Amino acid sequence: MTALLGRAVHVTVPATSANLGPGFDSLGLALALHDELEVRVREQPGASVEVRGVGEGEVPTDATNLIVRSIAHAFAWAGQALPGLDLVAHNRILHGRGLGSSGAAIVSGVMAAKGLLDGVVELSASDLLRIATELEGHPDNVAPALFGGLTIAWTGPEGPGHTKLNVHPGVSPLVCSPGYAVSTELARSLQPLTVPHADAAFNVSRSALLIAALTQSPQLLHAATEDRLHQGYRASAMPETARLVLALRGAGHAAVVSGAGPSLLVLCSSPAERLAAAAIVDAQADTPWQKLMPAVDVKGATVVPHRVDPD
Template sequence: MPLDESHLVVRAMAHAFARHGRSLPPIRLVARNAIPHGRGLGSSGAAIVAGVMAAKGLLEPEVELSADDLLELATELEGHPDNVAPALFGGLTIAWTTPDGPRHKKLMVHRGVSPLVLVPEHEMSTALARSLQPQSVPHEDAVFNVSRSALLVAALIQSPELLLAATEDKLHQSYRAEAMPETDRLIRRLREAGHPAVVSGAGPSILVLASDPSERAEAVRLVEDVAESTWQALPLAVDFLGATVVRTTES
């Protein structure tokens, strides 16, 4: 990680200050990177949100940054709101862009949903993963994914028992399978066993949206039994609060 002003958190802070006609003051930054990098887990989006939120804390009360302001700043740096919106607001966040800027809608995830992330030792280039997508797809595949997208919202907020069907996909994972063969093999094994497993972001990590903690534990055991390399299992909880700023004083 860079240790100068090119650090992504610092760049995000400086961007927020510059947008309000101010220079970033001298700072000492300590970053505890809990999100593995290059694994399809949105680490860059989280870093950008951390920087924007830190800027918010430093600029107030002279400058008030609304939720829309924060999303716009973060999206300008990330290029799209897909990752920064949920990092900012938590829950199940639907994000879209308009001529007037990015917008979002936050929904509450059903408390029965138990996320599991399986992280391999190797990284995957997001640019490479995206390059494997075709420029056009069959009409029936597009229709298939639109219906699954709608079903996924219902499964996440109301009916977790539908998560296996809701996570079916014909637009992304099959095209990228050749670049991450073990990810693809494990996802197939997990889904054959009834676990709602998908590629996390651009990969190579795997996201399992289990419907209860016991199902999550079964998925971990399956991967431990059949994986050819080391995978780190991260049983996580859905964050309902979103990004926050806490002011502290040093003694």
């Protein structure tokens, strides 16, 4: 721990949208909306967290904070003692909206550990994904947060895996978020334990089509984002989201629930279509919705180590 004194890192992690309609628990997209984190090793044990922006005054500011717990998990995984830490979190990703905020916090911590341990223990890309998945429980959000772009993630006998694909430059995401949250646990509880074979086959075909649409043929996005596995079952937990998705899709837009919701994601094929979809949300929403037009993040999480003078 003495050797780490004076080390500091700056971490940037993108928001993510998982599922993308038919790709339940497997597909994810990184969005150019970022949380930033500064971590500094201090001499005193324990951890303190300063939160600025989203979650300020709401999330824990001690060792129970998810970022701190993620750093601690990564250090333990690497067989290293956890030093004292000062953290400053600059949060822009809305919490509880289906934009991967918990995955971003976990990835922030894992990347901070990677930077702090630079030259002591080297954590590979597969190590980072495994550590983050152990904390999150599934890789569909943490994979795009770590690696950027469009990711296909899975878990096999050897642990989690992923592959990254480049998104067609014509794809223009629109993210719309209401002023209220829906818990992931509630959304998942509404899904049945089994689904009809025809629905499973339907989603397999649409997931395959979605890969082609996102990487090569954006004109296919509307058909490719149809889903029968999860959005209909979760609609009762977010009726306004469900209604807006139907309205957008009825107008020809590739609208889906973002992650577990209640935000929605529209995968547009041009900036003009994105503006038209935003106008539909403005006209038909019952409550105020925040509208963001981020690019696809192609870099994923980054960490920049540096040194500071210890107190």
